Amino acid sequence: MAQQDKLIPCGPSLTFLGLVLKFVLDPIAMTIGSIAVGLRGDVVRVAIIQAAVPQSITSFMFAKEYGLHPDVLSTAVIIGMLISVPLIILFYVGLQGL
Numbered sequence: 001m002a003q004q005d006k007l008i009p010c011g012p013s014l015t016f017l018g019l020v021l022k023f024v025l026d027p028i029a030m031t032i033g034s035i036a037v038g039l040r041g042d043v044v045r046v047a048i049i050q051a052a053v054p055q056s057i058t059s060f061m062f063a064k065e066y067g068l069h070p071d072v073l074s075t076a077v078i079i080g081m082l083i084s085v086p087l088i089i090l091f092y093v094g095l096q097g098l
Contacts, residue, residue: 008079009071016075023087026051045095052091054080 008015020092034044062075064070 008075010069010075014072015075015079019073019079019083022054022076022080023052027091029038045092048095049088049091054079054084066070 027048028033031044034047039047054077057077060070060073061074062068
């Protein structure tokens with residue numbers, strides 16, 4: 001990822017789509033799935049927060065190795081790392097009321 005010319009090589013629209021998928025739809029899908037299988041309480045909260053954790057470097061390495069849009073995934077990794085900590089804290093605080 002450090003070899004790229006730009007911080008966001010895939011453009012703003014794909015970046016925004018990736019952020020929405022990761023930080024909005026992933027927690028929603030995890031909530032629905034957790035409730036569907038009967039999870040309750042702290043287990044659901046942990047599962048939702050885990051869904052908001054950013055992509056790993058390993059997923060970028062596989063994408064680069066197999067030529068599967070590594071520029072998009074590198075953007076997801078970089079931007080995800082930058083904004084994930086505040087968002088995860090907000091998820092944690094917001095889920096305290098459940």
